[in-house]
Amino acid sequence: MIRLERVTRTVTSGTERLTILDHVDLFVPAGQFVAVTGASGSGKSTLLSLVAGLDAPTSGEIYLAQQRITRMREDALADLRGSLLGFVFQSFHLIPSLTAYENVLVPLELAGQADPGDQATALIDAVGLRERSHHYPSQLSGGEQQRVAIARAFANRPSILLADEPTGNLDTANGRRVFDLLVSLNRDRGTTLVLVTHDSSLAAAADRRVVLSAGRVVSDDTPS
Numbered sequence: 001m002i003r004l005e006r007v008t009r010t011v012t013s014g015t016e017r018l019t020i021l022d023h024v025d026l027f028v029p030a031g032q033f034v035a036v037t038g039a040s041g042s043g044k045s046t047l048l049s050l051v052a053g054l055d056a057p058t059s060g061e062i063y064l065a066q067q068r069i070t071r072m073r074e075d076a077l078a079d080l081r082g083s084l085l086g087f088v089f090q091s092f093h094l095i096p097s098l099t100a101y102e103n104v105l106v107p108l109e110l111a112g113q114a115d116p117g118d119q120a121t122a123l124i125d126a127v128g129l130r131e132r133s134h135h136y137p138s139q140l141s142g143g144e145q146q147r148v149a150i151a152r153a154f155a156n157r158p159s160i161l162l163a164d165e166p167t168g169n170l171d172t173a174n175g176r177r178v179f180d181l182l183v184s185l186n187r188d189r190g191t192t193l194v195l196v197t198h199d200s201s202l203a204a205a206a207d208r209r210v211v212l213s214a215g216r217v218v219s220d221d222t223p224s
Contacts, residue, residue, distance in 0.1 A: 001160060001192050002028040002051055007060035009046055009215075020046045022215040023060070030159070033186050033193040035203035038212035044196040047212070048162045051194065052085055053077045065159065082111065086153030086191075088182075090165040092145045094137040100124060100148045101133040107155040123151040127181060143174025150181060160192045161185070167199065175199075 009021040021043045028034050036044050049055040050062060053069050062070050064084060069077055094103050104123050108116035124133045127147040137145050146166060153161060163182060167175030179202050186193040195206065203209050211219035 001030040001032075001065060002026070002194070003063040004051070005061045005063075007050060007057045007062060009043075009050060009055070010058045019215050021050070021057070024215070024217055026210065026217065026220075028192060028194060030192055031186075031190045033183065033207045034195070035206035035209045036194060036196045036212065037198065037200065037203045037209060040198075042212040043215040044212055045164050048087075048164050048194065048196055051160075052087055052162055053081055082156060084159050086156065086158035086161045088146070088149050088153050088161065088163040088166045090168040092137070092142075092149045092169075094145055094148060094152075096137050099134045099136055100129055100140065100144075100151075103137075103148055104151045104155055107152060111156055113155075119155070123154055124148075126154075126185075127151045141174065142170050143177060146170060146174070146178045147181060150178070150185070154185065154189075154191075158191060160194070163193065163195045165196055165198065167197065167202065179205075 004024050004026040007021055007024045008019065010017050010019050024047070036047060038044055046055065050057055057070060061068055064080065067080065069080065072080070098106065101120055101124055105116055105120040108119050113119055124130060127150055129144060129147055132140060132144055140148065161182070166182065167178050170178060182193060182195065183205065185191055197203055208220070208222050210217060
């Protein structure tokens with residue numbers, strides 16, 4: 001489902017060339033839940049951005065569903081993202097002028113989905129926010145906003161869900177609720193889940209844990 005082959009990402013800072021990812025090889029089969037951990041600056045978020053096609057590697061190849069995205073034109077890549085990927089960010093990225101329901105509805109309408117209103121309602125129900133569906137983001141708690149973001153991420157029924165520190169801005173109780181929701185969607189829908197997290201207890205619940213350090217994979221194991 002996801003394959004990285006010798007992927008390197010370098011950037012220029014002043015007169016220096018910084019290596020963010022260094023010859024990373026990684027394969028994630030369909031339906032697997034992988035936790036990516038490592039210290040700040042180890043390359044975790046860059047890895048997700050590359051997999052999502054939001055950034056391009058300096059060298060190496062990336063494949064999603066057996067399609068090589070590193071050679072795709074931007075319009076084809078956008079179409080692939082729209083049909084294959086969901087992305088959950090740490091900072092929610094909800095549209096403040098839209099209600100919870102409308103934040104989920106809009107991507108369904110843009111994608112031309114049949115019965116978008118019914119689908120949006122079902123997704124809001126799935127994340128347990130029926131009673132809060134007509135509230136604006138400013139009227140929702142952080143945990144509720146993140147659950148709306150998860151519902152929105154599932155609007156296109158993605159085969160792959162990428163989550164970048166989705167519990168990072170939440171208290172322990174809300175963080176656990178959001179995490180449990182992501183895991184249940186992975187288990188119930190067979191969605192491939194790649195979760196970046198600093199929380200070792202969350203990572204331990206994954207099918208597999210990948211540890212990055214200085215842009216390299218230093219550990220790749222299955223928790224007992």
